Amino acid sequence: MVSNDQRRRQLAREKFLRQQERRQTARRRARRRNAVIASTVVVVLAVGGGAWAAGAFDKDKPKDDDQKTEAAATPSASPSKAPDPCDKPAAGSVKKLSYKKEPALSIDKSADYTMTLATTCGDIGIAMDAKKAPHTVNSFDYLAGKGYFDHTKCHRLTTAGIYVLQCGDPSGNGTGGPGYTLPDENLKDKKLKGNVYPAGTVAMANQYNAQTKEGRHTGGSQFFLVYQDSQLPPDYTPFGTISADGMKVLKKIADAGENTGQGDGAPNATVVIDKATVRKS
Numbered sequence: 001m002v003s004n005d006q007r008r009r010q011l012a013r014e015k016f017l018r019q020q021e022r023r024q025t026a027r028r029r030a031r032r033r034n035a036v037i038a039s040t041v042v043v044v045l046a047v048g049g050g051a052w053a054a055g056a057f058d059k060d061k062p063k064d065d066d067q068k069t070e071a072a073a074t075p076s077a078s079p080s081k082a083p084d085p086c087d088k089p090a091a092g093s094v095k096k097l098s099y100k101k102e103p104a105l106s107i108d109k110s111a112d113y114t115m116t117l118a119t120t121c122g123d124i125g126i127a128m129d130a131k132k133a134p135h136t137v138n139s140f141d142y143l144a145g146k147g148y149f150d151h152t153k154c155h156r157l158t159t160a161g162i163y164v165l166q167c168g169d170p171s172g173n174g175t176g177g178p179g180y181t182l183p184d185e186n187l188k189d190k191k192l193k194g195n196v197y198p199a200g201t202v203a204m205a206n207q208y209n210a211q212t213k214e215g216r217h218t219g220g221s222q223f224f225l226v227y228q229d230s231q232l233p234p235d236y237t238p239f240g241t242i243s244a245d246g247m248k249v250l251k252k253i254a255d256a257g258e259n260t261g262q263g264d265g266a267p268n269a270t271v272v273i274d275k276a277t278v279r280k281s
Contacts, residue, residue, distance in 0.1 A: 082268070085252050086121035089272040092151045094170045098179035102135065103142040109134050111280050113141065115240065117167075118275040119154070121253055124225070125243035126202050128278075133185040133239035136204060136219065140239075141278045143178060143221060149276035157254065160263025162197075163228035165253055166205060167273060168221045177220030184208075184217050185237045192234045200247060201226040202240035210235060227254045 107113065109130050117124040130137040143149060154167035155174055169176040182204065191198060203226070204219035210233055219237055227250040242250065258265040 082256060084268070084270050085256055086119070086270045086272075089120050089151065089270065090274040092274075094151045094172075095147050096170065097143075097146055097148050100179060102180045102182060103139060105134060105138050107134060107138045107141055108280065113137055113278055113280055115140055115144065115276060115278045117149075117246075117273050118277070119249065120270055120272045120274060122245075122249035124246035124249050126240040126246065127243070128202075128240040129186065129238075132189065133237055135182050136185055136237050136239040139178070139182055139221075140276075144276040144278040148178065148221065149273050152273050154253075154271035154273065155266060156264070157258040157267035158264045159254065159258055162230035162232060163199075163254070164224040164226050164230060165250060165267065165271070166222060166224045167271070168205075168223045170221075174222070177222065180220070181217060182219040182237075184219065184235075186239065187234045187237065189234070189238050192238065195231060195233050197226050197230045197232045197236070197238065199226055199228050200242045201238050202242060204237040204239065206236060208235045225250055227251060 107130050111130060113128045113130050115126045115128055117126070128137045128140065148170065149168060152168065152170050153172045154165050155169055155172050156164075156166040158164050158166075166174075184204075184206070191201065197203060203224055205222040205224055206215060206220075207218040208215040223239075224236075225242060227247065253267055253269045253271055256267065256269040258267055
């Protein structure tokens with residue numbers, strides 16, 4: 001016969017084993033969740049014209065002809081999408097421009113520069129930091145002056161893990177660039193505390209892979225606008241801050257969601273940069 005004391009010890013052991021099993025299960029789930037978030041970061045931001053980035057993007061993004069079929073087959077896809085909050089794009093087409101090398105540094109690093117993205121969803125004003133990111137600001141000044149960004153789509157919206165709208169690709173699929181690359185700048189900005197890109201930040205996309213430590217200095221023309229604090233390592237050149245009115249436009253775009261229902265895809269809103277203008281003040 002089992003004594004009361006032995007029974008208590010047996011129950012205590014069983015309780016301990018159940019607790020250990022629950023903790024192990026929780027740790028496994030946490031590791032899987034962190035792996036998913038980490039892979040999302042790499043896929044979303046490691047773009048700028050490389051074939052590797054293009055493959056990662058295309059793998060998750062349905063082709064235009066398949067969107068209706070996939071939406072019907074995906075449980076998370078909404079049967080009735082919210083109305084598009086943006087206007088129709090202005091008449092015109094994307095210019096196919098490419099350059100062999102980075103433009104000569106011609107901006108005044110002591111001056112203030114503002115970029116205005118006149119989009120179909122409203123104007124997004126960006127105060128650019130020429131002192132801390134001169135090569136990046138100089139490139140935007142040059143490309144905007146050539147009409148490089150005009151009529152281009154903002155091709156990616158991320159609504160899980162990180163919270164960004166990505167623009168600046170004339171090809172509209174995450175593979176395009178100006179033909180040259182830019183050096184990484186301002187990666188030690190004090191605003192990037194705790195590996196967080198705060199809401200309102202504008203930064204460069206690139207092909208850097210934190211796991212292999214490869215892909216430095218690969219920024220081109222693609223950039224991302226942060227509409228909510230996003231946990232990211234300081235690997236992406238921060239070069240601008242979005243205006244208060246611009247943040248309202250960005251929130252409207254984010255609220256419309258993205259087309260996969262998985263937190264990473266093309267925005268449901270028709271986000272087109274009708275005109276990009278850079279001004280010195």
